[in-house]
Amino acid sequence: MTETRVGWSFLYSKRWIGYFALFAVFAIACVYLGNWQFDRRAQARAEISRIDRNYGADPVPLAEALPDPAGFDVDEHKWLTVTLEGSYEDSAVLSRNRPGPQGVGADMIVPFRTTEGRVFFVDRGWIPASGTDIENAFKTLPQHPSGTVEVTVRLRASEPEVDGRSSAGRTVASINVAEIADVTGVSGEIYSGAYGMLVSEEPAAEHGVLPPKPERDEGPHLSYALQWYVFILIAAIGVTYAARQEYKNLNAGSDEVLEMEKKSRARKRRRGPTDADVEDALLDA
DSSP states (O other), rough: OOOOOOOGGGSSSSSHHHHHHHHHHHHHHHHHHHHHHHHHHHHHHHHHIIIIITTSSSSSHHHOOOTTTTTTOOOTTOOEEEEEEEOOOOOOOOEEEEEETTTEEEEEEEEEETTTTTEEEEEEESSSSGGTTTTGGGGOOOOOSSSSSEHHHEEEEEOOTTTTTOBBBBBBBSHHHHHHHHHHHHHHHHOOSSEEEEEEEEEEOOOOBOOOOOOOOOTHHHHHHHHHHHHHHHHHHHHHHHHHHOOOOOOOSSHHHHHHHHHHHHHHHHEEEEOOHHHHHHHHH
């Protein structure tokens, strides 16, 4: 016959130790996910700060903004508006699988040689070309202006290469400046840390769809983070309730349990009858 456990000693049983271990693992996972959401929120707020600081700032010459062609500081340079003068080269590349207003398409990347002789890559906008149509898109690409051009762009960091997805012909999987330089075969010193999203050019010419201003939205990360901590509280309440119920069952009739039941009845009287109690009384009448 199984020995009846008295008091709270049942909490030291293997079963309850297992419950506590599961609760601990659950709580640790919730804390991790909550902190992850807090980190996501911090990143979003940092991006909003960059937009506020750089997006509407007065344009500065590219050589002044990036004295080191290989350099790029996210906080200082992302979304910064810069100007450059020189000429486009006839070796456009399409960055495939880019989202746009009509679904998935491609971004048109064109090398631009500045008057200082350096090469900077300009994203001249999105075009609706994807899949098997992407190679045919080169026949109808918007043509860049010829001769000396003054261009205004917003800086973006060179993107990392995508694992398992390499260049194919004159298309690339990401706007990775080093890879695009290899595909185009341009010579000379290259701005390898950044590329520019077209804002305007003089003389003006046809281009792809230019992106809108990014939204100043930090997203629901704060509510999601707090939600994970609420889950911990709910689980803790559940474990506590289960422990109290088992204590009452194992110690039925003891002074402690009788006192707990007395206090419970007193709380119910102070709250008054519930809707369920009223309905039961009507049915019994």
